[in-house]
Amino acid sequence: MKTREMAFGKSSASAGSENPSVVQGQLESDLEANIKRIRSELGSSPDLIVRQFKLRTGRGLPVAAIYLDTITDKELVNDFVMRSLMSPFLPEVPEESSSPEAAFRYICDNALAVGQIEIIDNWTSMLLELLTGKTILLVNGWNQCVCGNTIGGETRAVSEASTQVVIRGPKDSFSESIATNIALVRRRIRSPKFGFEAIKIGTVTQTSVAMLYIDGIVKEDIKNEVRKRLNKINTDAILESGYIEEFIEDNWNSPFPTVFNTERPDAIAANLLEGRIAILVDGTPFALVVPTVLSQFFTAAEDYYQRYDIGSFIRLLRYMAFIISLFGPAVYIALTTFHQEMLPTTLLINLSGAREGVPFPALVEAFAMEISFEILREAGIRMPRAVGQAVSIVGALVLGEAAVQAGIVSPIMVIVVAITAIANFSIPAYNLAITARMLRFLFMIAAGILGFYGMMLGMIMLVAHMNSLRSFGVSFFSPLVPLKFKQMKDVFVRLPHWSIRERPDDTAVDKVRVGPGQKPQ
Structure with missing residues (x-):
């Protein structure tokens, strides 16, 4: 998998200067000053937890763990952060490493059992990570913090799709957690070419958005166009994927939708394999798919799980x-x-x-x-x-x-x-x-x-x-306009899988889907 952070202009974290609620600047060395400023910026929020203790050094260096109780996995904080730092079995920091900088490096390298950490030195990034649900560790006398991935809180479990029900096929559907949704797609596409680009859009909400694709199949110009349109979004809030849809669609004044949406991971995986791009938004179970053609709206996931004659009859x-x-x-x-x-x-x-x-x-x-x-x-x-x-x-x-x-x-x-x-x-x-x-x-x-x-x-x-x-540059009537006979095997009817040998050339670079000689003898 390839994970990348995209530069998102005015909508990204780096563009927080246009929002007065986002603070910029370097962290201070004084622990109490940092804690006081965090409390001030968050308005003394009741769910803000500040746990102060002393690191086991010769002079007892003050350390603070800061997190938001409502969106943090408290067991993860207790087991892999607090207990790791305060364990009696943790060796003392060597005397020659008892300076604030050395103690900070020692915490990063030896004391934290949490899986993912990140070192941050500015207020903008630190506050965004804190508001995401991560735990911040500050050391007195050092102007950097270490951020541990302890995102948690109550989320809806994976359940059966409510709007796109099938008789035969997978029963799981997306939830409101973007990490869970990406995992559901990853389980179906176990390829190193599967990649996604994680971004944040919305100067106030800072909503996580992921753009999923498969390298080697998707066309680069389509990927660049999707990235460009997401780059242009400059708004205060993204609360659902419908917000993104209205910002990136080609024809806003048309009654016909030109962006497909679904809550089924198998449908997203199938579209990625055809060279399309999926857009997942944190906080909603509905994902977007682009480019979109008219025939997609008449296709159900079950068409490909039943026999081709049954699927063709139902589609007609x-x-x-x-x-x-x-x-x-x-x-x-x-x-x-x-x-x-x-x-x-x-x-x-x-x-x-x-x-x-x-x-x-x-x-x-x-x-x-x-x-x-x-x-x-x-x-x-x-x-x-x-x-x-x-x-x-x-x-x-x-x-x-x-x-x-x-x-x-x-x-x-x-x-x-x-x-x-x-x-x-x-x-x-x-x-x-x-x-x-x-x-x-x-x-x-x-x-x-x-x-x-x-x-x-x-x-x-x-x-x-x-x-x-x-x-996104693809005709809404494709493959009827322009007419492409080879790609009409999955438009009005669905022919057997072994006969649909090519991917749509409007979206895919690698057009070979099924190898030769697959027809049953």
Whole structure:
């Protein structure tokens, strides 16, 4: 693995001078002055622990261990820091090494059992490490401190994915700890070429962000472009990966997402193996993947764990569900308002009978039902989990039945809205499903004004817009635009693994995925 610290301009720790809450300057030699300044900078925070003791030297050199109780592993502090320094079995510092500098070197080389330490000599870095959850050791008479990795605190354990559930496949998902998330990806990619660059973004939050990739597979220009866009971020806070997404996306005014997000480590590993870059943000279980193409949003991790024929069938169903979700109500409005001659006579008579007595045109009827269902869906999500699902289901049934009985809407409209909603739930990517829900209203308006002609005009504009989208230099329609037959083995259908021999040439340098002669005989 390759771990690198990136120079992040105004958003990095080195740019703290623009934030008055971040202090610069060298540490002082006087221990009490340093402790007093730390207390002052942290506002005498109740969880700030300052443990002072004397090192076993001829003159008892004062030493202080400083950490934040709420974000530190207290057992690690006690066992590998405090107990190591205060153990009666620890040899005394030699008399010739009893000066503050020699004692400091002795602590670094012989007295600390913690795995990772770092020597710091400035206030900016020291305060950032302290606020991260590390333990700081200060020696009286020396203007440097040693920082031990004791990050801890309460975090959510690795659990099953809640938004991208699979029947067959790994059940683990990302948590809010970036270290845990990197470990989950590392377990799947045991290669020395796997690397990540760790950075901090946000002048106030100083959020840890990691950019993951595989050297030798990812294109250097894509890696440089991602690094460049992250470099430009200058904000006070990054609280979730959605913040990063809005700063780095190509088309901020498009309803279509050009950055893919997932909470599954296996999905991240699969995208890294195709030459893409993953961005992990501390404090959220959702990781970002760039560059992004449209076909990624119709792909589920389970497609690659089931047989290729099953995966292909389910994927085609998702594409069909997206079309129904986008155009379902609009087609009904166009047929009943402008193009009745396209319906069989028997069906037309049934539709006319069902709509008899409905006082509103089909467009108003569809808008009322769609908005009502969207409100019910949002209410079911935001309400407590114990009652949310029951309220949404009962509300939909009662509201639909009451509306039909009152003669406000027709039974056919209730069926159309229900089928559209179910189709929308079949889309694996939640953000693309929301896009379909928003665009659905525009197509309903176009169908209510011009019928199928309005729908066709809207489709032409939609396809033209999607064709203009780029994600870090890669066409959003790739490999359809530009057309690449060899790379269409995993777009609408998923062919067997042994037949998908090449990686996408838009993102990967090393295009060989599967060696020759792998077809079963």
